[in-house]
Amino acid sequence: MGMTMTQKILAAHAKLNEVHAGQLIQADLDLVLGNDITSPVAINEFEAAGFDSVYDKSKIVLVMDHFTPNKDIKSATQCKQCRTFAKKFDLKNFFDVGSMGIEHALLPEQGLAAPGEAIIGADSHTCTYGALGAFSTGVGSTDLGAAMSVGYTWFKVPAAIKVNVTGHKRKFITGKDLILYLIGKIGVDGALYKSLEFSGEGLKELTMADRLTIANMAIEAGAKNGIFPVDDITREYLQGRVKREWHSYEPDDDAEYESVVDINLDELDCTVAWPHLPENAHSARDGKNIKIDQIVIGSCTNGRIEDMEAAAEIFKGRHLASGVRGIIIPATQNVYRECIKTGLAEIFLDAGCVISTPTCGPCLGGHMGVMAAGERCVSTTNRNFVGRMGHTESEVYLASPYVAAASGILGRIAHPEEVF
Amino acid sequence: MKAHKYGNHVDTDVIIPARYLASQDEKELASHCMEDIDKDFHKKIQPGDIIVAGLNFGCGSSREHAPLAIKASGISCVIAKSFARIFYRNAINIGLAILECSEAAEGISDGDSVTVNFDTGLITDETNNKTYQAEPFPEFIKKMISDGGLMKSLKKSKA
Numbered sequence A: 001m002g003m004t005m006t007q008k009i010l011a012a013h014a015k016l017n018e019v020h021a022g023q024l025i026q027a028d029l030d031l032v033l034g035n036d037i038t039s040p041v042a043i044n045e046f047e048a049a050g051f052d053s054v055y056d057k058s059k060i061v062l063v064m065d066h067f068t069p070n071k072d073i074k075s076a077t078q079c080k081q082c083r084t085f086a087k088k089f090d091l092k093n094f095f096d097v098g099s100m101g102i103e104h105a106l107l108p109e110q111g112l113a114a115p116g117e118a119i120i121g122a123d124s125h126t127c128t129y130g131a132l133g134a135f136s137t138g139v140g141s142t143d144l145g146a147a148m149s150v151g152y153t154w155f156k157v158p159a160a161i162k163v164n165v166t167g168h169k170r171k172f173i174t175g176k177d178l179i180l181y182l183i184g185k186i187g188v189d190g191a192l193y194k195s196l197e198f199s200g201e202g203l204k205e206l207t208m209a210d211r212l213t214i215a216n217m218a219i220e221a222g223a224k225n226g227i228f229p230v231d232d233i234t235r236e237y238l239q240g241r242v243k244r245e246w247h248s249y250e251p252d253d254d255a256e257y258e259s260v261v262d263i264n265l266d267e268l269d270c271t272v273a274w275p276h277l278p279e280n281a282h283s284a285r286d287g288k289n290i291k292i293d294q295i296v297i298g299s300c301t302n303g304r305i306e307d308m309e310a311a312a313e314i315f316k317g318r319h320l321a322s323g324v325r326g327i328i329i330p331a332t333q334n335v336y337r338e339c340i341k342t343g344l345a346e347i348f349l350d351a352g353c354v355i356s357t358p359t360c361g362p363c364l365g366g367h368m369g370v371m372a373a374g375e376r377c378v379s380t381t382n383r384n385f386v387g388r389m390g391h392t393e394s395e396v397y398l399a400s401p402y403v404a405a406a407s408g409i410l411g412r413i414a415h416p417e418e419v420f
Numbered sequence B: 001m002k003a004h005k006y007g008n009h010v011d012t013d014v015i016i017p018a019r020y021l022a023s024q025d026e027k028e029l030a031s032h033c034m035e036d037i038d039k040d041f042h043k044k045i046q047p048g049d050i051i052v053a054g055l056n057f058g059c060g061s062s063r064e065h066a067p068l069a070i071k072a073s074g075i076s077c078v079i080a081k082s083f084a085r086i087f088y089r090n091a092i093n094i095g096l097a098i099l100e101c102s103e104a105a106e107g108i109s110d111g112d113s114v115t116v117n118f119d120t121g122l123i124t125d126e127t128n129n130k131t132y133q134a135e136p137f138p139e140f141i142k143k144m145i146s147d148g149g150l151m152k153s154l155k156k157s158k159a
Ligand code: SF4
Pocket: A066, A102, A103, A104, A123, A125, A299, A300, A301, A359, A360, A363, A364, A381, A382
């Protein structure tokens, strides 16, 4: 029986010639990730179990991103616990204020994830690195605590859904539109337990930024992971970032897929997910009557430099509608620096936006843009659940940076074509 | 062992309601287990009984209290058509045996007497004399469950 990309990576890490869907395996891990919310719980578990060593001090990554720079005493205490742990075990990849960025934007940027690797993180959006052809998935805190000590974990080998991409992207169409459309089509549990494996000639139209956004939101369809094959676009991205040896895996010709979903890029329009589920996909053209109070451009989904460039393209020479607050959050220090160097920061400031230090911030209703009852936000983040960005009566509309910026300018949900 | 049967999408909020999460005490958690769908649950369970359920058992939040409460109730195994992914991991990590088997989940009725052989994955409904085959756990998972969960198992193997 042939194997999918995911199955091949898992087989290699379990030192097996073959695995099949449903099989339970034990696999070695190339990287183990935690953040300022999940690591403290894992550290408690680690200590309670009496562990006194980590499996590899260069393969554990702790990123202080959710509530940093610390917003209150509780979050400061949690970060302090992580800091102490990182120091005690001499962790090589501890990212604190000044070097940190939002974890899932930071790891690929820093070359910490590479094709063919097996990665877990105590954060559900750990699936992002599938964009690079890695197997990566979110786990619980006990998993993280254990994996930091032993360097392996157990998995149930997932079945797969193939997403076959064809056609050509039109102006203003991004990875965000593709993934929102896909989730709209299959639902928030449409890929429960399974891998979403992307393929097709349309992939060459998708930049690495597009792919990272798509893989990031695989979890919003319930998937265990999302994964792209390695091609020239991947190799170009890895150039100069990943110096260690890596492997690319291709699915076998007779790999088994439970179903195939076709996406024709020619037919994609700018897509917005209405509250309160990512599957409530609509065309950005249908939101003319939906007035907004805030836009957020950032997060692990859309806080990369390409996202900043897209937003700036819309904002250039324009200003936010009166009464709309614009919050721009470059996802990493490098993206932040680039924004300043290339003049994007100036464009945002001229448009009336504020620019925040890298942080998850408002994405999970933490800080830096929490909403009151009755307020609406168009956001480039990934979840629009009830109360996700603040009050349970506030609303989040998920969209691409183009759509978020255009909506900010018109004070309502807008298609980017409307501002030109 | 007696089977206690439930439907689809039994979520972690009904397995252990959020209002009890401040407690880490297993006995206390067990005393509220499943109370929002079956208020006499903790009274009717005999040690070793099993839960039989439909699709997506354990969906919702990632709280590890849910499998803990079930395990502390004395339930020896949960058989379901499918489990929510994080519940599945958490259950095994804390040492609660779970088996996915659609045929058994269909065929077993509430109150049936059921035995489970974890070595072979064979599920026997003694009341109607039927057997079902689930995929057995590999050795390391069996060991993890019999050691009492992931952390205890690792501690043992590192010692
Ligand atoms: S940006 Fe949002 S989704 Fe991404 S890691 Fe932070 S809180 Fe989670």
